Amino acid sequence: MLRGFPPVMSKDTHTLILGSFPGEASLAATQYYAHPRNQFWRLLGTVLDEPLVELAYEDRLLRLLHHRIGVWDVLAACEREGSLDAAIRHATPNDFAAFRQHAPDLSKVCFNGKTAGRFAPVIGEAGYTTLVLPSSSPANAMLSFDQKLRLWRDILT
Template sequence: MSSSVPSALLAGFPPVLDRSTRVVILGSFPGAASLAADQYYAHPRNQFWRLLSAVLDDPITGLPYEQRLQRVLSHGIGLWDVIALCEREGSLDADIRRAQANDFALLRQQCRTLRRVCFNGKTSGKFAPQFADAGFETLVLPSSSPANAQLSFDEKLAQWKNIIL
């Protein structure tokens, strides 16, 4: 049932970056569980933290959220999403409407050492050409989302290992 009154736009999270960020992983937009928890990749079945822990050979999955973020930054990796604002019910990228992109100039300003931009899934991967045109190495990864069940964890991990410079 649709309403004639437009829904309020949902707002994503600020970037997790610092001056030593060499690689940034861009998702599409936080899912409902992440928005509710106010944390990147908070859905318990999302494999993001498990994949990153394996790639970095660092047991970050058991850490409190703020410590996870600090540990990821210590490895030169930043996090953000391609979409700043959107309308969406649920968590599926296919349901995103009225999307507004983040201002990616911030990446150049805050991350002078940024070399590689990785995209967590095909939705965010649609932005890869604009980053490649700006001179960054780009890598579109299989989504860590529980909705992406085509690949096993190990198959995803084999591709995710390529984020490391």
């Protein structure tokens, strides 16, 4: 059974970006979105006008927190061979009910891809604004970077 990472958040986090579950490169590096071809840091850096790709991992996280943005995954644990979401088996979701206690200002939850986006209705029912974004994964090659970016800009609205 693979285990995910704790959330990156602070008391004043107002927007949370949820992925599905860390891929092999991320698990090996113990870092969110560590695969060099994953566009997460480039997309978010462009949206925030921050040089996230150029920063050390810990500095990236600090810049996100400065913008009151958190990162986590919908799944706490699962079985999976490889990094594809389609290979996820025996998944255990993270405890979102407790999140409101830790981030009382949270109002918007964005989902990085359709797999994570399956949780949007449940999160929306809890009173959060939700946004399902195109996946930043290198496996999602149907959209160009610019096409994804147009949709990712909605994080700030």
